[in-house]
Amino acid sequence: MIRRSIVLAAACAIIATFSGAARAGERSIFDDVKLEAIPETNGVDPYPNEMVLLRIRGVYRPLINIAHLVQPSLVNFGWTNLMRDRGFTAEVDGFRAEGFERVIAIFPEKSGPLEIGSFVHKLSVVDGDGQRALEVRSQPIVLNVAEWRGPGGPKDPTQWWLPSGEVRITDDWSGDPNHVPRGETVRRTVTIEAHGVMAEQMPPAPVMRSPGILSFRGPVDHDMRATPEGPVARAVYRWDMRPATVQPAIVEAIEIPWFDTRAREMRKAVIPAQRMAWAAAGAPARDAARSDEPSTWLIGLAGALAFLGGLALLLTGAGGRPKLQPRAFYAMRVAAWRGDAASFRAAVTDLARAEREAARLWSAAPEVRAGLAELDRHLFDATAAPRPSLRRLARVISAARARACVALRPARSGLEPLDGPTKRA
Structure with missing residues (x-):
């Protein structure tokens, strides 16, 4: 009986041991x-x-x-x-x-x-x-x-750091920059899109400054969209631009450096260069006549005076000027009397084209440049800049033009005639 109890107890212990081991090996x-x-x-x-x-x-x-x-x-x-x-x-x-x-x-x-x-x-x-x-x-x-080695990089204060998988630039103009209507501006819109970049990492608006070009920076927009491969940021920059000289001018190209995260090397995205010039046609027609324009008889009087002045110069040939004034000169005087800023600016441009050699002198006069700059600011934004006195500006241009004609007059030779001195009676 005792032997049977011992065997039963041993069997239970063995079963309990194996059961515990099984439970210990089971994964929850x-x-x-x-x-x-x-x-x-x-x-x-x-x-x-x-x-x-x-x-x-x-x-x-x-x-x-x-x-x-x-x-x-x-x-x-x-x-x-x-x-x-x-x-x-x-x-x-x-x-x-x-x-x-x-x-x-x-x-x-x-x-x-x-x-x-x-x-x-x-x-x-x-x-x-x-x-x-x-x-x-x-x-x-x-x-x-990693720490950047070499020129540029995230710590370079002279260069914007733009690490991106891809950078694309699009360049759009609201009109033909090669034929800008007189007295108007065209809007240039440059869009830069960069992959793997947040909106605040996009570069600031580039400085669009070139000789012979007037540029006014417009609003800047930034946005970002999410994709499975990462964010894609976009920056839209705008400028209102116009030629500032008679001759065509070139808006210079602008390079934007960026680091290609795929190729692991620096690259440059380029805003392309663009030629700008005034249109050959006359100034654009205005929507309506100005209420403060001088009366018709004053316009006629100005035209008559300009005609008589030109006729007198034709007969006398005084001062070494052209014997007959260019039509653009009369158009400038008439536009000054009428108070037509756009036509006045177009006439000045035509006058400079008609006499290029003299225009290089009189258009460089400080008072002429200041007056035309003030006029251009008014034409760009009439609410921000009042219209300058066109009659006064016409007098300033006429005086500078007269000095230019005198400067271009050929000097009298001090040599005796080849056939000997002239005999006087």
């Missing part, structure tokens, strides 16, 4: 949870402000009811969300599991090893007894950010 579904943060650097260390895609990926066997991802404070990083979180179905050791993925774009702000803390996924899962709270953490990671 709550152990099959995993969350990791994976930076996509393509095998190279990024430079400061260069985009890195950070993929947060989780796989869970338990049935999830509620999920909330807590992001660490990304010190020394700028960041932006891209697309919506994505759910998917996975398989873990032959068992069905639920997958979760979020992708954000991060931008390291300095060089050196930078730590990215743990992401925490707070889950409410369903088991046999109801719901159960579960927290899953990713391991902290360290991102090595």
